[in-house]
Amino acid sequence: MPYLGGEETVRELRRALSNPNVQSDPLRYRNTILKVIRTMSQGVDVSGLFSEMVKACATVDVVQKKLVYVFLCSYATLNPELSLLVINTLRKDCQDPNPMVRSLALRNMTNLRLPSLVEYVEQPLTAGLRDRAACVRRVAVLGWAKLHNLQPSSEIDAAVVNELYSLLRDPDPVVMVNCLRALEEILKEEGGIAINKPITHHLLNRLKECDIWGQSEVLRVLQRYRPQSEDELFDILSLLDSFLVSPHPPVMAATLSLFLSISSNLPAISLAALERVSGPLLAACGSGSREMRFAAVCHIQVSATNLNIRFTSHPRSFFSSKVKLKKLLG
Structure with missing residues (x-):
């Protein structure tokens, strides 16, 4: 109205x-x-x-x-015709000495979402990947994903993809995680980013630098990797050990999924991992968030069904004063 x-x-x-x-x-x-x-x-x-x-x-x-x-x-x-005037201003702002202005211009350049303006956006985005300010690189990386989303039928230049791979080693952890997200989007039809041993160990070693959602994203992507030897498997599990009891449920759940994924042939390790997280999972069942409670109960259900872990001694954990959840007593 x-x-x-x-x-x-x-x-x-x-x-x-x-x-x-x-x-x-x-x-x-x-x-x-x-x-x-x-x-x-x-x-x-x-x-x-x-x-x-x-x-x-x-x-x-x-x-x-x-x-x-x-x-x-x-x-x-x-107003697609007048938007061309906007692009000229934005391109000028991309060369501003203030990094906040440069990042703002790049972000809004990709938010215009006009296929006719793509040719004017590519050069500033490429320059943004090499910008000295981390905030500009963060925006430029995600800008390429937006550009691909705008024209999914067109292929992103291989040189840009290679540069995004190289930025996985960027000193800024947000740039690194944004590269993961962008490559996952751009290479979706090819199965996503290619995860090999050097990339896996690099991401795991820098996991502590990331925020909660960055850690969750890295752990989710690494589920596609399979260790090449038992020694490497145990090295990875050692790096993940502290995240298995993370105070943040999303990180703990993502770590558990990765644990179960790479140790699927070692049921004793999977069982030990699930026993370690049983306490945090039960605690999450009492969370104030309805979505958190439901996710925790679903993880417990998988544990009880697939690995025969019993939770019969914790019946009160599966009830909420506001929402009655699933009753899992084994």
Whole structure:
């Protein structure tokens, strides 16, 4: 349902954005742009202000740039021709000395999601992969995944894929994890990223540097790897040992899945791993999150079904004051 008085509001905003007195006052100009965003969030169609907002993105004010980019990314598909002007501004911002501005420009360049502008985006993204600032590299890596998602039928240049593989050794852990995600997306039809022994051990050795979701992502991807010898298997299990009792349930669950995956031929090790995590799993059954409780119970169900682990001494763990979960008493 359109917002009442929307047309008159848009006319007032256009007059304000075009007013030289407003444009000459940075604070008033920014507040006017903020009103445009607020009006847009109320359901008013403000796409008619696209030309005025394109002019407003030519500023050194980072906050104003962020506001304008929110607007432009929302309405770019309705104004593909004018969006070319936006690309020119974004490409210029990609060379700004401020890394925050460079990363912001790259992110919004890929958020425009216009296939006709792909040719203008590729060069800044390639340069972004070699940027000295980690925040820019993080955005550039994911930008290639977005670009592939925009045109899944077109192949990403092999040189870009090789560069993404090399960035798995980037000193910034977020760049490393983003490379994993991007390569998984780009190489989806080929089965995802190729996991070999050097990559596996490199990722495991840097696992502690990653945040919770980064650790979960790395552990999930490594489930495709199979150790080449028993010695290597035990080396990997040793590296994973501390994560098996992680205080963070997603990491603990991902580690358990990897443990069970690579030690499937050694039931004694699988059983020992499940016994070690039984305490954290039972604790997760009392979590305040409904989704967490359900995931914990599902893991316990797999344990009880496949490896005959009994939980008969913990009946209270499978009930919640808010949600009655599955009763697993063996």
